[in-house]
Amino acid sequence: DTIEGLPDTGLDLSSWTKGTLPPIADVVDSNDMQIAAWNTLSPADYAYYRTAALDEITYQANLFIWEKIRINGFSFTDVSDSNLKTSILGYQFNAPFFIAPAAQAGRASPGAESNLVKAAGAAGILYVPSISSTQSIKTIGSAASSGQVMFHQEYIWSNTTRLQSELDQMEAAGFKAIFLTVDNTGVNGIRDRQLRFSSGGDTGHSATFTIDALNQLRNMTSLPIVPKGVKTAHDVKLCAELGFPAVYISNHGGRVVDGAPTAVEILLDVHKLYPEVFDQIEIYADGGVRRATHILTLLALGVRAVGLGRSPMFANVYGEAGVTKLINILTLELTTTMALLGEGNVDGYRGNTTFINTKQLELNYFGSPQDIDFSSTPTSIPPGSFGGSSNTTSKGLF
Numbered sequence: 348d349t350i351e352g353l354p355d356t357g358l359d360l361s362s363w364t365k366g367t368l369p370p371i372a373d374v375v376d377s378n379d380m381q382i383a384a385w386n387t388l389s390p391a392d393y394a395y396y397r398t399a400a401l402d403e404i405t406y407q408a409n410l411f412i413w414e415k416i417r418i419n420g421f422s423f424t425d426v427s428d429s430n431l432k433t434s435i436l437g438y439q440f441n442a443p444f445f446i447a448p449a450a451q452a453g454r455a456s457p458g459a460e461s462n463l464v465k466a467a468g469a470a471g472i473l474y475v476p477s478i479s480s481t482q483s484i485k486t487i488g489s490a491a492s493s494g495q496v497m498f499h500q501e502y503i504w505s506n507t508t509r510l511q512s513e514l515d516q517m518e519a520a521g522f523k524a525i526f527l528t529v530d531n532t533g534v535n536g537i538r539d540r541q542l543r544f545s546s547g548g549d550t551g552h553s554a555t556f557t558i559d560a561l562n563q564l565r566n567m568t569s570l571p572i573v574p575k576g577v578k579t580a581h582d583v584k585l586c587a588e589l590g591f592p593a594v595y596i597s598n599h600g601g602r603v604v605d606g607a608p609t610a611v612e613i614l615l616d617v618h619k620l621y622p623e624v625f626d627q628i629e630i631y632a633d634g635g636v637r638r639a640t641h642i643l644t645l646l647a648l649g650v651r652a653v654g655l656g657r658s659p660m661f662a663n664v665y666g667e668a669g670v671t672k673l674i675n676i677l678t679l680e681l682t683t684t685m686a687l688l689g690e691g692n693v694d695g696y697r698g699n700t701t702f703i704n705t706k707q708l709e710l711n712y713f714g715s716p717q718d719i720d721f722s723s724t725p726t727s728i729p730p731g732s733f734g735g736s737s738n739t740t741s742k743g744l745f
């Protein structure tokens with residue numbers, strides 16, 4: 348039997364009591380974290396995290412797109428060394444995945460966002476708190492360990508006084524960049540599970556966020572801005588042309604436009620239509636990432652770093668220890684999978700489509716397998732250009 352439509356990997360719930368936190372030792376992967384949260388949280392809190400827009404077609408597509416992709420592994424290579432180090436906007440982190448902005452961490456644990464800050468800081472990975480967090484910008488910022496780099500997410504509020512004040516608070520609290528979410532154009536998506544069980548989301552999103560407004564906003568902060576929630580190849584190209592240092596491909600975990608393509612499909616479109624973009628701008632992506640294989644697939648398609656939305660929120664039912672366990676699970680899955688694929692260095696995967704076969708998906712998405720030129724090398728921001736300290740440039744080994 349599957350729970351919540353997730354793959355059946357043999358999790359035994361027979362000793363669990365509904366409404367009680369199960370032993371953390373029972374959790375062996377990110378899907379188990381979701382099932383532990385489903386078992387523990389109130390229906391309202393669980394629905395708030397789990398919900399997605401309308402018929403949840405995009406939510407499901409995010410989770411199951413990976414089934415249409417085959418991963419190629421190579422023998423006869425030396426995989427005795429492992430390296431996951433990844434620069435994001437010129438800052439060094441220990442893994443190619445980060446904790447994406449997701450609202451209201453306090454629904455899972457009284458430690459709320461601070462738990463995520465501490466787990467990310469100890470592991471040396473990036474956390475990007477949401478502006479709709481339980482805790483304040485300042486409280487989240489002050490939970491950081493010394494030298495820990497965080498970015499902050501922001502929405503485009505129609506109230507520019509609020510917007511300016513929040514951007515100023517983020518800068519003052521030491522955040523190094525802004526992920527500006529551009530997919531809630533005036534409104535949130537309509538989410539049935541939230542309507543049935545939970546309370547409404549934030550309001551006050553600007554419905555007039557044109558390129559002129561965007562240019563005004565760029566003058567409101569000295570921090571680098573990365574548009575998040577870009578969901579067509581067209582807008583990826585536009586962000587490169589507008590001179591952003593990076594762009595974040597995301598359908599918001601299926602919570603905004605039901606029917607929107609997955610990050611994988613958008614990336615295929617970018618390869619087909621605007622392959623030069625990979626040499627111009629850093630690309631981040633998220634949606635349905637639950638396994639190391641999902642991360643490596645996105646890297647092979649030209650992504651620099653991959654976001655985790657729901658999984659860390661679910662893991663937070665165990666507090667900081669849960670988030671740490673989730674990070675450790677994904678790190679071990681990554682180093683194991685990379686060794687088995689014959690390339691122990693994460694830089695060897697970026698933009699290297701030798702590792703993936705997307706023909707079945709291309710047939711499904713474009714009507715026929717494409718002759719896409721996958722030869723471009725994804726870009727990374729040069730050291731120091733956005734205040735970053737150390738940085739490495741990616742170079743494929745194949």
Ligand SMILES: Cc1cc2nc3c(=O)[nH]c(=O)nc-3n(C[C@H](O)[C@H](O)[C@H](O)COP(=O)(O)O)c2cc1C
Pocket residue numbers: 395396397409447448449450477478479500528575597598599600601602633634635636654655656657658660
């Ligand atoms: C409960 C929840 C709250 C979210 N809140 C925000 C938010 O405040 N700002 C934002 O840019 N994205 C938000 N997102 C979207 C995530 O940043 C991310 O794009 C998405 O969750 C990735 O998909 P995944 O959950 O399948 O990993 C939220 C997602 C969830 C599940």
